[in-house]
Amino acid sequence: QVQLIESGGGLVQAGGSLRLSCAASGRTLGSDAMGWFRQAPGKERDFVAAISWSGSSTNYADSVKGRFTISRDNAKKTVYLQMNSLKPEDTAVYYCARARMGGLGVSPSMYDSWGQGTQVTVSS
Numbered sequence: 264q265v266q267l268i269e270s271g272g273g274l275v276q277a278g279g280s281l282r283l284s285c286a287a288s289g290r291t292l293g294s295d296a297m298g299w300f301r302q303a304p305g306k307e308r309d310f311v312a313a314i315s316w317s318g319s320s321t322n323y324a325d326s327v328k329g330r331f332t333i334s335r336d337n338a339k340k341t342v343y344l345q346m347n348s349l350k351p352e353d354t355a356v357y358y359c360a361r362a363r364m365g366g367l368g369v370s371p372s373m374y375d376s377w378g379q380g381t382q383v384t385v386s387s
Contacts, residue, residue: 272381283344285359296362297342301355310369322367349385356380
């Protein structure tokens with residue numbers, strides 16, 4: 264079983280940047296695809312980005328394409344989400360999770376081992 268811990272959230276002005284980290288413990292991530300999701304108050308958990316085990320393939324939600332970049336360092340057992348040009352509508356709790364079957368799907372049901380989340384707040 265893998266445990267995931269997100270960090271790097273905070274309060275930032277619109278147009279600013281943040282880099283989120285997702286650190287794994289308990290086992291390596293070398294064979295797992297990983298994803299980032301976000302959930303705003305009163306809304307469903309939405310897909311943000313996913314990355315294959317090697318880092319060679321990625322998938323992004325249309326709302327973040329060109330602004331967010333997902334990456335990973337398997338030696339450090341860490342997945343990152345670089346967020347640039349942030350908008351108030353990016354405000355949410357951000358979660359990382361492990362893909363069950365190795366794909367880059369967009370449904371939360373395709374992921375497990377969820378972290379506790381990190382809050383991102385973008386002020387206008």
